[in-house]
Amino acid sequence: MxxxxxxxxxxxxxxxxxxxxxxxxxxxxxxxxxxxxxxxxxxxxxxxxxxxxxxxxxxxxxxxxxxxxxxxxxxxxxxxxxxxxxxxxxxxxxxxxxxxxxxxxxxxxxxxxxxxxxxxxxxxxxxxxxxxxxxxxxxxxxxxxxxxxxxxxxxxxxxxxxxxxxxGASSRLKLALNNWAFALTHGLAESLALAKGLGVDPALVVDVITGGPMDSGYFQAKAAAILAENYTTSFSIVNAVKDARLVVDAAAQARVQVDAAQAGLQRFERALEAGHGDKDMAASYLA
Incomplete structure (x- = not known):
């Protein structure tokens, strides 16, 4: 044994x-x-x-x-x-x-x-x-x-x-890391949405970034999901709302100004209210 x-x-x-x-x-x-x-x-x-x-x-x-x-x-x-x-x-x-x-x-x-x-x-x-x-x-x-x-x-x-x-040290570190993941998610989602709104193929955003200093495995995975309209859940909007609130609350206690995190929470909340709660957080694109 x-x-x-x-x-x-x-x-x-x-x-x-x-x-x-x-x-x-x-x-x-x-x-x-x-x-x-x-x-x-x-x-x-x-x-x-x-x-x-x-x-x-x-x-x-x-x-x-x-x-x-x-x-x-x-x-x-x-x-x-x-x-x-x-x-x-x-x-x-x-x-x-x-x-x-x-x-x-x-x-x-x-x-x-x-x-x-x-x-x-x-x-x-x-x-x-x-x-x-x-x-x-x-x-x-x-x-x-x-x-x-x-x-x-x-x-x-x-x-x-x-x-x-x-x-508690690990939980504090995790909030900082989640804040970064959420920032990446929203930045990508808004960039693709902006390209589409301006009449440009969103896939061209991905094409330009691929292989450059702004590229990452995370960027590629979430971009592919958004472009394919495939929101199979890796991390749900429901959980993203919960964790984004934890980030904002912790920042308030620490007296750290987190403008992007607050806006990101609002974006996740809009996606939740629109009925996308069970979808992957890449559904920030749908907000």
Whole structure:
């Protein structure tokens, strides 16, 4: 039996990121328990050899490591509080969701209350990197259990950046990174929309940028999606609205002026109000 096969990981949240994360953990030999508020999403993993449970408490019972990949801080707090009877002191909790600076402090306090070893570890990457185990993990937390957490991160990502021993440092970094991703998304969407509005083929914008200093894999992927009118979700407008609000709120607390971020949030909100919530955030183009 490999070392991984002796470790049980409970994955709470099996959406666009959580489901491939659970599959990749199983592929690397870990025993994986799964729970999701929409039970069908967890049960869809049974065919991959993953055990699905009807409640967070059942999923956590007997787990050595907890991994949360739910939508937001309140959802995670609710799930962990519901599972309180199954929480054992010393269990490692890897918190992968983007929750913002207030919720990460709440979750850290919850972990301390139950004697859990807490790691603030949001991930950089969307559906495809998650499927390919190419996520970048931004991890913060105590030194003593990092050796136990690292093989888990290695199973789902291509790189782990240990940011700090201080809880919350990773969540702060993630907000700055998300702000950049949103700026790229809106800049591209508006540039293509402007070209079209001016009577120019938007594909020519892509043609000029390709191979130059402004080019990137992200630019090419989102541009291709927009030009093909293919908004298959890697990161939804709904989640973009949630995370953009976290950015704006954090900036206000830090007294940092973020004009572009505020405008970007409004653009995502318009896309949401127009009925594009389940589409990829490249649907900023449709706002």
């Amino acid at each position: 490999s070392t991984n096969q002796s470790i049980t990981i409970a994955v709470l949240g099996t959406g666009l990121i959580g489901a491939p994360v659970a599959r990749n953990l199983h592929k690397q030999g870990f025993r994986v328990h799964a729970w999701n508020r929409t039970a069908a999403k967890a049960k869809a993993l049974v065919a991959d050899g993953i055990l699905a449970f009807d409640s967070p408490a059942d999923a956590l019972r007997g787990a050595d490591i907890i991994m949360t990949v739910l939508k937001d801080g309140p959802s995670i707090q609710e799930a962990l509080q519901a599972a309180a009877p199954a929480l054992n002191k010393g269990v490692i909790w890897l918190q992968l969701s983007t929750v913002g600076i207030e919720s990460i402090e709440t979750l850290s306090a919850l972990a301390e209350q139950h004697g859990l070893v807490f790691y603030d570890a949001p991930v950089q990457g969307t559906r495809q990197p998650a499927e390919l185990a190419q996520l970048i993990i931004l991890a913060s937390g105590p030194l003593e259990q990092r050796a136990a957490a690292q093989p888990v991160f290695d199973a789902i990502g291509k790189r782990t950046l240990w940011v700090s021993e201080q809880t």
